[in-house]
Amino acid sequence: MSHAHQPRPATARRSTSLTGTISIPGDKSISHRSFMFGGLASGVTRITGLLEGEDVINTGRAMAAMGAKIEKSGKEWIIHGTGNGCLLQPEAPLDFGNAGTGSRLTMGLVGVYDMETTFIGDTSLQSRPMKRVLDPLRQMGVQVKASEGDRMPLTLRGPRTAAPISYRVPMASAQVKSAVLLAGLNTPGITTVVEPVMTRDHTEKMLKGFGANLEVETDAEGVLHIRIEGQGKLSGQTIDVPGDPSSTAFPLVAALIVPGSDVTITNVLMNPTRTGLIITLQEMGADIQVMNARLAGGEDVADLRVRSSDLKGVAVPPERAPSMIDEYPVLAVAASFAEGETKMTGLDELRVKESDRLAAVARGLEANNVDCTEGHDWLTVRGRPGGKGLGGGTVATHLDHRIAMAFPVMGLAAEKPVTVDDATMSATSFPECMGLMTGLGATIE
Numbered sequence: 001m002s003h004a005h006q007p008r009p010a011t012a013r014r015s016t017s018l019t020g021t022i023s024i025p026g027d028k029s030i031s032h033r034s035f036m037f038g039g040l041a042s043g044v045t046r047i048t049g050l051l052e053g054e055d056v057i058n059t060g061r062a063m064a065a066m067g068a069k070i071e072k073s074g075k076e077w078i079i080h081g082t083g084n085g086c087l088l089q090p091e092a093p094l095d096f097g098n099a100g101t102g103s104r105l106t107m108g109l110v111g112v113y114d115m116e117t118t119f120i121g122d123t124s125l126q127s128r129p130m131k132r133v134l135d136p137l138r139q140m141g142v143q144v145k146a147s148e149g150d151r152m153p154l155t156l157r158g159p160r161t162a163a164p165i166s167y168r169v170p171m172a173s174a175q176v177k178s179a180v181l182l183a184g185l186n187t188p189g190i191t192t193v194v195e196p197v198m199t200r201d202h203t204e205k206m207l208k209g210f211g212a213n214l215e216v217e218t219d220a221e222g223v224l225h226i227r228i229e230g231q232g233k234l235s236g237q238t239i240d241v242p243g244d245p246s247s248t249a250f251p252l253v254a255a256l257i258v259p260g261s262d263v264t265i266t267n268v269l270m271n272p273t274r275t276g277l278i279i280t281l282q283e284m285g286a287d288i289q290v291m292n293a294r295l296a297g298g299e300d301v302a303d304l305r306v307r308s309s310d311l312k313g314v315a316v317p318p319e320r321a322p323s324m325i326d327e328y329p330v331l332a333v334a335a336s337f338a339e340g341e342t343k344m345t346g347l348d349e350l351r352v353k354e355s356d357r358l359a360a361v362a363r364g365l366e367a368n369n370v371d372c373t374e375g376h377d378w379l380t381v382r383g384r385p386g387g388k389g390l391g392g393g394t395v396a397t398h399l400d401h402r403i404a405m406a407f408p409v410m411g412l413a414a415e416k417p418v419t420v421d422d423a424t425m426s427a428t429s430f431p432e433c434m435g436l437m438t439g440l441g442a443t444i445e
Contacts, residue, residue, distance in 0.1 A: 009394075010404075010423035010434065010444055012411025014387075017260030017308070018440040024248045026051040026241030027269045028429050029174070029202045030299075032059045032101050034239050036109060037210050038079035039063030039070065040087065040185070043236035047077040049267075050241050053429045058095065059102035065090040066110065084234045085186050089115035093153065096121045098354065098399070098428045101175055103152070104133045105203075108179025111137040112162035112186050118155045124354050124399040126152045133179040136167045140183055140191075164189040164230065171349065172322040174199035174273075177226070181207065181214075187230040195224040199322045200273040205298050210234040242269040242301045246326040247430040249277050250405050251437060253330045255306040256286050257337045257387070257413040262307050263440055264291075270300040276324030277331060278304075284311040284338055311338035313383060318346025325349055328379070329361045329406035336370045336390060337413055338383035348377040355398035364407050367393030368418055391416030401425040405433050412442050 031051040036059060038045030050056065060077075064070050067088040069080040082088070087110055094117065096103040103119055107130070110117045120126075131150035138144060141159030146152070164187050167180050177193050181203055184191025204226060207214050213229035248268050255263035270278075270293065282288055289305040311334060324331070328344060335342035350358040362374035368391050371382040384390055391414030397404040404425040411418030426433045434444050 005424055007422035008424045009419055009421055010408055011417050011419040012408035013417045013443040014414065015258055015412045015441055015443045017262070018255050018258050018442060019262050020440045021264040021266060022251060022436050022440065023266045024243035024268060025053070025430060025432060027244040028053065028056065028246065029101065029200060030206070030241050030269070031056040032105065033202055033206050034241060035060040035063055035070070035079070036105060037206055037234065038236065039066070039068030039081050040084055040109070041081040041210050041234035041236045042083040043081065045079040045081060045236040045239065047079070047239045047241065048075055050077050051244060051429070053427060053431055054097055055099035055102055055428045058097045058099045059106065062094040062096065062102065062106055065092070065094060079236070081236060085231060087113060090117060093118035093120045096125060098122050098125055100125060100128055100354065104130065104175040105178050105182055107133050107137065107156060108182035109185070111142040111156040111158055112140055112183045113158045114160050116155060116157050118153060120153045129352050130154060132171065132173060132176050136165060136176070136180045137183060139165045139167070140187060162187040164191045166192040166194065168194040168196070172197040172199050173349070174203070178203040181226065181228050184228040184230050185212065190227050190229055193226045195226060197319065197322055198224060198273060200271065202271070209298055210237055240297055242296055242299055243267045244430070245269050245274045245277070247433065248304070249327045249330045250409055250430070250433055251440065252288070252304065252306050253334045254409045254412050254437060254442060256281065256309050256311065256334060257409070259308050262305070264303060264305045266303045267301055268304055270302045272300070273323050276320045277327040280314065280316050280320065280324065280331060281334060283314050284334070284342070285309055286311060310385065311383070313338045313340035313342040316342070316344045321346040321349065326402055329357065329402045330409060332361050332365060332379060332381055333406050333410045335381035336365065336383050336410060337385060337387055339385050341380060341382050343378065343380045345378040347379060353402070354400040355403065357400060357402065360396065360398050360400060360403050364395035364403060367395055368410060368414065369393070387414040390414035391418045394419040394421055397422045397425060399425055401428045401430070405430060408434070408437070408444050
Protein backbone atom coordinates (compact mmCIF):
# COMPACT_ATOMS: atom_id res chain seq x y z
CA MET A 1 0.00 0.00 0.00
CA SER A 2 1.39 3.39 -0.88
CA HIS A 3 1.90 5.71 2.02
CA ALA A 4 -0.73 8.05 0.60
CA HIS A 5 -3.64 6.14 -0.83
CA GLN A 6 -7.14 7.16 -1.88
CA PRO A 7 -9.74 5.97 0.63
CA ARG A 8 -12.58 3.98 -0.92
CA PRO A 9 -15.72 3.67 1.24
CA ALA A 10 -17.90 0.53 1.08
CA THR A 11 -21.51 0.02 2.13
CA ALA A 12 -23.04 -3.33 3.08
CA ARG A 13 -26.82 -3.86 3.02
CA ARG A 14 -29.15 -6.46 4.42
CA SER A 15 -28.73 -9.58 2.30
CA THR A 16 -30.76 -12.65 1.55
CA SER A 17 -29.21 -15.98 2.47
CA LEU A 18 -25.50 -16.57 1.74
CA THR A 19 -24.80 -19.89 0.06
CA GLY A 20 -21.91 -21.64 -1.63
CA THR A 21 -18.43 -23.05 -1.10
CA ILE A 22 -15.31 -20.89 -0.87
CA SER A 23 -11.65 -21.41 -0.12
CA ILE A 24 -9.79 -18.79 1.89
CA PRO A 25 -6.38 -17.44 0.88
CA GLY A 26 -3.32 -18.78 2.73
CA ASP A 27 -2.63 -18.09 6.38
CA LYS A 28 -0.89 -14.78 6.91
CA SER A 29 1.36 -15.94 9.77
CA ILE A 30 2.58 -19.01 7.87
CA SER A 31 3.00 -17.01 4.61
CA HIS A 32 5.28 -14.44 6.29
CA ARG A 33 7.39 -17.20 7.81
CA SER A 34 7.52 -19.20 4.55
CA PHE A 35 9.20 -16.26 2.80
CA MET A 36 11.54 -15.65 5.72
CA PHE A 37 12.67 -19.22 6.36
CA GLY A 38 12.78 -20.04 2.64
CA GLY A 39 14.92 -16.94 2.08
CA LEU A 40 17.27 -17.99 4.88
CA ALA A 41 17.52 -21.74 4.22
CA SER A 42 20.07 -23.45 1.98
CA GLY A 43 18.70 -24.83 -1.28
CA VAL A 44 15.25 -24.36 -2.79
CA THR A 45 11.91 -23.74 -1.05
CA ARG A 46 8.68 -24.11 -3.00
CA ILE A 47 5.47 -22.53 -1.69
CA THR A 48 1.88 -22.98 -2.87
CA GLY A 49 -1.18 -21.31 -1.31
CA LEU A 50 0.85 -18.25 -0.25
CA LEU A 51 -1.20 -15.24 0.83
CA GLU A 52 -0.36 -12.57 -1.74
CA GLY A 53 -1.51 -9.63 0.39
CA GLU A 54 0.68 -6.52 0.60
CA ASP A 55 2.03 -7.34 4.06
CA VAL A 56 3.43 -10.71 2.98
CA ILE A 57 4.80 -9.37 -0.32
CA ASN A 58 6.69 -6.69 1.67
CA THR A 59 8.32 -9.46 3.73
CA GLY A 60 9.33 -11.22 0.49
CA ARG A 61 10.83 -7.96 -0.85
CA ALA A 62 12.84 -7.56 2.37
CA MET A 63 14.29 -11.07 2.05
CA ALA A 64 15.14 -10.43 -1.62
CA ALA A 65 16.90 -7.19 -0.61
CA MET A 66 19.13 -9.30 1.69
CA GLY A 67 20.17 -11.81 -0.95
CA ALA A 68 17.38 -14.37 -1.35
CA LYS A 69 16.22 -15.06 -4.92
CA ILE A 70 12.41 -15.16 -5.07
CA GLU A 71 10.32 -15.77 -8.20
CA LYS A 72 6.81 -16.86 -9.02
CA SER A 73 6.12 -19.62 -11.51
CA GLY A 74 2.37 -20.22 -12.16
CA LYS A 75 0.83 -20.70 -8.70
CA GLU A 76 4.14 -21.61 -7.08
CA TRP A 77 6.68 -19.34 -5.41
CA ILE A 78 10.27 -20.58 -5.73
CA ILE A 79 12.94 -19.32 -3.34
CA HIS A 80 16.68 -19.88 -3.51
CA GLY A 81 17.81 -19.09 0.03
CA THR A 82 21.12 -17.62 1.21
CA GLY A 83 21.89 -20.22 3.89
CA ASN A 84 21.66 -19.50 7.63
CA GLY A 85 23.99 -16.69 8.69
CA CYS A 86 24.56 -15.49 5.11
CA LEU A 87 22.07 -12.65 4.68
CA LEU A 88 23.56 -9.52 3.11
CA GLN A 89 23.30 -5.93 4.27
CA PRO A 90 20.46 -4.34 2.28
CA GLU A 91 21.42 -1.36 0.12
CA ALA A 92 18.31 0.64 1.03
CA PRO A 93 15.91 0.78 4.03
CA LEU A 94 13.52 -2.19 4.27
CA ASP A 95 9.98 -0.84 3.70
CA PHE A 96 7.36 -2.99 5.41
CA GLY A 97 4.31 -0.84 4.56
CA ASN A 98 1.69 -1.90 7.12
CA ALA A 99 3.24 -5.25 8.10
CA GLY A 100 3.67 -5.50 11.89
CA THR A 101 4.47 -9.24 11.80
CA GLY A 102 6.91 -8.97 8.89
CA SER A 103 8.83 -6.06 10.41
CA ARG A 104 9.07 -7.41 13.97
CA LEU A 105 10.13 -10.89 12.91
CA THR A 106 12.70 -9.52 10.45
CA MET A 107 14.15 -7.29 13.20
CA GLY A 108 14.80 -10.47 15.18
CA LEU A 109 16.20 -12.28 12.17
CA VAL A 110 18.71 -9.64 11.02
CA GLY A 111 19.25 -7.56 14.16
CA VAL A 112 22.03 -9.86 15.41
CA TYR A 113 23.94 -9.75 12.09
CA ASP A 114 27.18 -7.74 12.06
CA MET A 115 25.66 -5.13 9.73
CA GLU A 116 23.34 -2.13 9.66
CA THR A 117 19.68 -2.49 8.69
CA THR A 118 17.07 0.30 8.56
CA PHE A 119 13.33 -0.38 8.88
CA ILE A 120 10.58 1.94 7.60
CA GLY A 121 6.81 1.63 7.15
CA ASP A 122 3.55 3.51 6.62
CA THR A 123 1.97 5.93 9.11
CA SER A 124 0.12 3.16 10.94
CA LEU A 125 3.24 0.99 11.31
CA GLN A 126 5.31 3.97 12.48
CA SER A 127 2.90 4.45 15.38
CA ARG A 128 3.16 0.84 16.62
CA PRO A 129 5.42 -0.05 19.56
CA MET A 130 8.62 -1.88 18.67
CA LYS A 131 10.19 -1.75 22.13
CA ARG A 132 8.85 -5.25 22.89
CA VAL A 133 11.14 -6.79 20.24
CA LEU A 134 13.99 -4.28 20.61
CA ASP A 135 14.50 -4.91 24.34
CA PRO A 136 15.53 -8.57 24.00
CA LEU A 137 17.67 -7.69 20.94
CA ARG A 138 19.51 -5.07 23.04
CA GLN A 139 20.23 -7.81 25.60
CA MET A 140 21.85 -9.83 22.77
CA GLY A 141 24.18 -6.92 21.91
CA VAL A 142 22.20 -5.14 19.16
CA GLN A 143 22.54 -1.34 18.95
CA VAL A 144 19.26 0.44 18.22
CA LYS A 145 18.72 3.93 16.76
CA ALA A 146 14.97 4.48 16.83
CA SER A 147 12.39 7.26 16.65
CA GLU A 148 10.82 8.48 19.87
CA GLY A 149 9.25 5.70 21.97
CA ASP A 150 11.23 2.96 20.14
CA ARG A 151 9.20 3.42 16.99
CA MET A 152 10.01 3.35 13.27
CA PRO A 153 11.93 4.48 11.34
CA LEU A 154 14.69 2.65 13.16
CA THR A 155 18.15 1.25 12.45
CA LEU A 156 19.70 -1.88 13.95
CA ARG A 157 23.42 -2.51 14.19
CA GLY A 158 24.36 -6.04 15.17
CA PRO A 159 27.38 -7.00 17.29
CA ARG A 160 30.37 -8.91 15.96
CA THR A 161 29.05 -11.96 17.86
CA ALA A 162 25.61 -11.91 19.44
CA ALA A 163 25.11 -13.25 22.98
CA PRO A 164 22.50 -15.97 23.60
CA ILE A 165 19.89 -15.05 26.23
CA SER A 166 17.06 -16.60 28.19
CA TYR A 167 14.07 -14.29 27.75
CA ARG A 168 10.76 -14.42 29.55
CA VAL A 169 8.13 -12.89 27.26
CA PRO A 170 6.33 -10.18 29.30
CA MET A 171 3.10 -10.29 27.23
CA ALA A 172 1.27 -12.95 25.21
CA SER A 173 2.86 -12.16 21.84
CA ALA A 174 3.86 -14.68 19.20
CA GLN A 175 5.74 -11.86 17.45
CA VAL A 176 8.06 -11.22 20.40
CA LYS A 177 8.64 -14.94 20.97
CA SER A 178 9.38 -15.42 17.26
CA ALA A 179 11.71 -12.42 17.04
CA VAL A 180 13.88 -13.80 19.86
CA LEU A 181 13.94 -17.33 18.37
CA LEU A 182 14.91 -15.93 14.96
CA ALA A 183 17.67 -13.87 16.55
CA GLY A 184 18.86 -17.12 18.11
CA LEU A 185 19.34 -18.66 14.63
CA ASN A 186 22.51 -16.63 14.04
CA THR A 187 23.72 -16.58 17.66
CA PRO A 188 26.20 -19.18 18.98
CA GLY A 189 24.90 -21.42 21.81
CA ILE A 190 21.35 -21.87 23.09
CA THR A 191 18.78 -19.07 23.06
CA THR A 192 15.76 -19.73 25.30
CA VAL A 193 12.30 -18.15 25.26
CA VAL A 194 10.16 -18.61 28.38
CA GLU A 195 6.47 -18.29 27.51
CA PRO A 196 3.99 -18.22 30.43
CA VAL A 197 0.92 -18.04 28.11
CA MET A 198 1.03 -20.15 24.95
CA THR A 199 0.62 -18.22 21.69
CA ARG A 200 0.47 -19.35 18.06
CA ASP A 201 3.34 -21.77 17.50
CA HIS A 202 3.95 -21.56 13.73
CA THR A 203 7.52 -20.36 14.21
CA GLU A 204 8.48 -23.37 16.31
CA LYS A 205 6.75 -25.87 14.01
CA MET A 206 8.21 -24.39 10.84
CA LEU A 207 11.75 -23.95 12.19
CA LYS A 208 11.77 -27.62 13.13
CA GLY A 209 10.44 -28.44 9.64
CA PHE A 210 13.36 -26.52 8.09
CA GLY A 211 15.85 -28.45 10.25
CA ALA A 212 16.54 -26.13 13.20
CA ASN A 213 17.57 -27.81 16.45
CA LEU A 214 14.65 -26.63 18.57
CA GLU A 215 12.95 -28.20 21.58
CA VAL A 216 9.91 -27.20 23.65
CA GLU A 217 9.51 -28.21 27.27
CA THR A 218 6.57 -27.51 29.60
CA ASP A 219 7.45 -27.13 33.30
CA ALA A 220 5.32 -28.12 36.31
CA GLU A 221 3.55 -24.68 36.26
CA GLY A 222 2.58 -25.13 32.60
CA VAL A 223 5.16 -22.54 31.44
CA LEU A 224 6.79 -23.26 28.06
CA HIS A 225 10.59 -23.21 27.68
CA ILE A 226 11.55 -23.03 24.00
CA ARG A 227 15.25 -23.58 23.23
CA ILE A 228 16.97 -23.09 19.90
CA GLU A 229 20.55 -23.92 19.03
CA GLY A 230 22.15 -21.21 16.92
CA GLN A 231 24.21 -21.37 13.73
CA GLY A 232 22.71 -24.68 12.56
CA LYS A 233 21.79 -25.49 8.96
CA LEU A 234 18.32 -24.84 7.56
CA SER A 235 17.28 -26.69 4.39
CA GLY A 236 14.72 -25.63 1.78
CA GLN A 237 11.23 -27.19 2.06
CA THR A 238 8.01 -27.62 0.10
CA ILE A 239 5.14 -25.76 1.79
CA ASP A 240 1.42 -25.71 1.04
CA VAL A 241 -0.03 -22.86 3.10
CA PRO A 242 -3.48 -23.67 4.59
CA GLY A 243 -6.34 -21.12 4.64
CA ASP A 244 -6.10 -18.29 7.18
CA PRO A 245 -8.43 -18.68 10.20
CA SER A 246 -8.40 -14.90 10.83
CA SER A 247 -9.65 -14.26 7.27
CA THR A 248 -12.10 -17.19 7.55
CA ALA A 249 -13.73 -15.33 10.43
CA PHE A 250 -15.47 -12.77 8.18
CA PRO A 251 -17.51 -15.07 5.88
CA LEU A 252 -18.02 -17.45 8.83
CA VAL A 253 -19.71 -14.82 11.03
CA ALA A 254 -21.64 -13.49 8.01
CA ALA A 255 -23.09 -16.99 7.39
CA LEU A 256 -24.11 -17.24 11.08
CA ILE A 257 -26.01 -13.93 11.23
CA VAL A 258 -27.64 -13.74 7.76
CA PRO A 259 -30.84 -15.83 7.98
CA GLY A 260 -31.07 -18.95 5.80
CA SER A 261 -27.30 -19.08 5.05
CA ASP A 262 -25.38 -22.32 4.40
CA VAL A 263 -21.71 -21.81 3.53
CA THR A 264 -18.80 -24.26 3.32
CA ILE A 265 -15.25 -22.92 3.78
CA THR A 266 -12.52 -25.35 2.67
CA ASN A 267 -8.89 -25.91 3.74
CA VAL A 268 -8.97 -23.85 6.98
CA LEU A 269 -5.98 -23.97 9.34
CA MET A 270 -7.18 -25.51 12.65
CA ASN A 271 -4.00 -25.17 14.71
CA PRO A 272 -5.23 -25.26 18.35
CA THR A 273 -3.50 -21.92 19.04
CA ARG A 274 -5.77 -20.29 16.40
CA THR A 275 -9.24 -21.74 16.98
CA GLY A 276 -10.46 -19.48 19.82
CA LEU A 277 -13.13 -17.83 17.66
CA ILE A 278 -14.65 -21.12 16.47
CA ILE A 279 -14.79 -22.43 20.07
CA THR A 280 -16.41 -19.18 21.28
CA LEU A 281 -19.01 -19.11 18.50
CA GLN A 282 -19.88 -22.76 19.17
CA GLU A 283 -20.41 -21.84 22.85
CA MET A 284 -22.78 -19.10 21.61
CA GLY A 285 -24.83 -21.72 19.75
CA ALA A 286 -23.26 -21.45 16.27
CA ASP A 287 -23.89 -24.32 13.87
CA ILE A 288 -20.31 -24.92 12.69
CA GLN A 289 -19.56 -28.42 11.46
CA VAL A 290 -15.87 -29.41 11.26
CA MET A 291 -15.48 -31.81 8.30
CA ASN A 292 -12.64 -33.71 6.67
CA ALA A 293 -10.15 -32.95 9.48
CA ARG A 294 -6.62 -33.79 8.31
CA LEU A 295 -2.91 -33.00 8.69
CA ALA A 296 -1.15 -30.93 6.02
CA GLY A 297 2.50 -29.90 6.41
CA GLY A 298 2.44 -30.67 10.14
CA GLU A 299 -0.64 -28.46 10.69
CA ASP A 300 -4.26 -29.39 11.46
CA VAL A 301 -6.57 -28.47 8.57
CA ALA A 302 -10.35 -28.96 8.04
CA ASP A 303 -13.37 -27.81 6.05
CA LEU A 304 -16.09 -25.88 7.90
CA ARG A 305 -19.82 -25.97 7.11
CA VAL A 306 -21.53 -22.96 8.66
CA ARG A 307 -25.30 -22.43 8.87
CA SER A 308 -27.22 -19.42 10.17
CA SER A 309 -27.81 -19.73 13.90
CA ASP A 310 -29.56 -18.07 16.84
CA LEU A 311 -26.64 -16.90 18.97
CA LYS A 312 -26.59 -16.32 22.74
CA GLY A 313 -24.22 -14.05 24.65
CA VAL A 314 -21.33 -15.63 26.59
CA ALA A 315 -18.39 -14.58 28.76
CA VAL A 316 -15.18 -15.12 26.77
CA PRO A 317 -12.34 -16.03 29.17
CA PRO A 318 -9.21 -13.81 29.04
CA GLU A 319 -6.87 -16.80 28.58
CA ARG A 320 -8.51 -17.42 25.18
CA ALA A 321 -7.44 -14.03 23.83
CA PRO A 322 -4.08 -15.12 22.32
CA SER A 323 -5.83 -17.76 20.17
CA MET A 324 -8.24 -15.25 18.64
CA ILE A 325 -6.66 -11.83 19.11
CA ASP A 326 -7.31 -10.76 15.48
CA GLU A 327 -10.88 -12.03 15.51
CA TYR A 328 -12.39 -9.84 18.27
CA PRO A 329 -13.70 -7.16 15.87
CA VAL A 330 -15.83 -9.68 13.99
CA LEU A 331 -16.78 -11.49 17.23
CA ALA A 332 -18.11 -8.14 18.49
CA VAL A 333 -20.21 -7.99 15.30
CA ALA A 334 -21.57 -11.53 15.95
CA ALA A 335 -22.31 -10.54 19.57
CA SER A 336 -24.38 -7.57 18.27
CA PHE A 337 -26.93 -10.10 16.92
CA ALA A 338 -26.85 -12.47 19.92
CA GLU A 339 -29.46 -12.70 22.64
CA GLY A 340 -28.15 -11.23 25.91
CA GLU A 341 -24.69 -9.98 26.81
CA THR A 342 -21.26 -11.01 25.54
CA LYS A 343 -18.30 -9.98 27.69
CA MET A 344 -14.77 -10.14 26.23
CA THR A 345 -11.83 -9.68 28.61
CA GLY A 346 -8.02 -9.75 28.44
CA LEU A 347 -7.97 -7.50 25.36
CA ASP A 348 -5.06 -5.17 26.21
CA GLU A 349 -3.11 -6.36 23.10
CA LEU A 350 -5.84 -4.87 20.90
CA ARG A 351 -4.70 -1.42 21.99
CA VAL A 352 -1.41 -1.79 20.05
CA LYS A 353 -2.56 -3.30 16.74
CA GLU A 354 -2.79 -1.42 13.41
CA SER A 355 -5.04 0.96 15.35
CA ASP A 356 -6.24 1.10 18.93
CA ARG A 357 -8.42 -1.74 17.77
CA LEU A 358 -10.50 -1.96 20.94
CA ALA A 359 -11.50 1.71 20.74
CA ALA A 360 -12.10 1.43 16.97
CA VAL A 361 -14.47 -1.53 17.50
CA ALA A 362 -16.38 0.21 20.30
CA ARG A 363 -16.81 3.44 18.24
CA GLY A 364 -17.94 1.36 15.21
CA LEU A 365 -20.54 -0.46 17.31
CA GLU A 366 -21.82 2.81 18.83
CA ALA A 367 -22.11 4.40 15.36
CA ASN A 368 -24.46 1.55 14.40
CA ASN A 369 -26.69 1.67 17.51
CA VAL A 370 -25.16 -1.34 19.26
CA ASP A 371 -25.37 -1.18 23.04
CA CYS A 372 -21.78 -1.71 24.26
CA THR A 373 -19.39 -0.70 27.07
CA GLU A 374 -15.60 -0.42 26.63
CA GLY A 375 -13.07 -0.78 29.47
CA HIS A 376 -9.26 -0.67 29.51
CA ASP A 377 -8.94 -4.33 28.46
CA TRP A 378 -12.55 -5.47 28.03
CA LEU A 379 -15.65 -4.97 25.90
CA THR A 380 -19.25 -5.86 26.68
CA VAL A 381 -21.81 -6.09 23.86
CA ARG A 382 -25.56 -6.39 24.44
CA GLY A 383 -27.05 -7.89 21.32
CA ARG A 384 -30.33 -7.54 19.41
CA PRO A 385 -31.42 -10.78 17.78
CA GLY A 386 -32.43 -10.20 14.16
CA GLY A 387 -30.46 -6.93 14.07
CA LYS A 388 -33.52 -4.82 14.85
CA GLY A 389 -32.60 -1.12 14.98
CA LEU A 390 -28.92 -1.80 14.14
CA GLY A 391 -26.90 -0.12 11.38
CA GLY A 392 -27.16 3.24 9.70
CA GLY A 393 -23.69 4.47 10.66
CA THR A 394 -20.29 5.06 9.09
CA VAL A 395 -17.30 3.38 10.73
CA ALA A 396 -13.84 4.97 10.90
CA THR A 397 -11.37 2.19 9.96
CA HIS A 398 -8.16 3.97 11.11
CA LEU A 399 -6.14 2.21 8.34
CA ASP A 400 -6.92 -1.12 10.08
CA HIS A 401 -7.77 -4.01 7.75
CA ARG A 402 -9.64 -6.00 10.44
CA ILE A 403 -12.01 -3.08 11.12
CA ALA A 404 -12.48 -2.55 7.37
CA MET A 405 -13.62 -6.19 6.97
CA ALA A 406 -15.59 -6.71 10.20
CA PHE A 407 -18.18 -3.96 9.87
CA PRO A 408 -19.45 -4.76 6.36
CA VAL A 409 -20.36 -8.16 7.88
CA MET A 410 -22.67 -6.30 10.29
CA GLY A 411 -24.37 -4.48 7.41
CA LEU A 412 -25.39 -7.82 5.82
CA ALA A 413 -27.77 -8.60 8.70
CA ALA A 414 -28.54 -5.19 10.27
CA GLU A 415 -31.80 -3.32 9.67
CA LYS A 416 -30.00 -0.39 8.04
CA PRO A 417 -26.86 -0.34 5.83
CA VAL A 418 -23.40 -0.06 7.40
CA THR A 419 -20.61 1.94 5.72
CA VAL A 420 -16.85 1.79 6.33
CA ASP A 421 -14.89 4.93 5.43
CA ASP A 422 -12.16 2.96 3.65
CA ALA A 423 -12.30 -0.61 2.39
CA THR A 424 -8.92 -0.52 0.60
CA MET A 425 -7.06 -1.69 3.71
CA SER A 426 -8.39 -5.24 3.30
CA ALA A 427 -5.63 -5.58 0.68
CA THR A 428 -3.03 -5.92 3.46
CA SER A 429 -4.26 -9.37 4.51
CA PHE A 430 -7.29 -10.49 2.45
CA PRO A 431 -7.58 -8.71 -0.90
CA GLU A 432 -10.29 -11.13 -2.09
CA CYS A 433 -12.56 -10.58 0.93
CA MET A 434 -15.31 -8.43 -0.62
CA GLY A 435 -15.32 -10.44 -3.88
CA LEU A 436 -15.72 -13.78 -2.06
CA MET A 437 -18.54 -12.36 0.07
CA THR A 438 -20.48 -10.95 -2.87
CA GLY A 439 -19.99 -14.31 -4.65
CA LEU A 440 -21.91 -15.94 -1.77
CA GLY A 441 -24.77 -13.45 -2.21
CA ALA A 442 -23.69 -10.54 0.02
CA THR A 443 -24.72 -7.00 -0.98
CA ILE A 444 -21.59 -4.83 -0.62
CA GLU A 445 -20.96 -1.85 -2.87
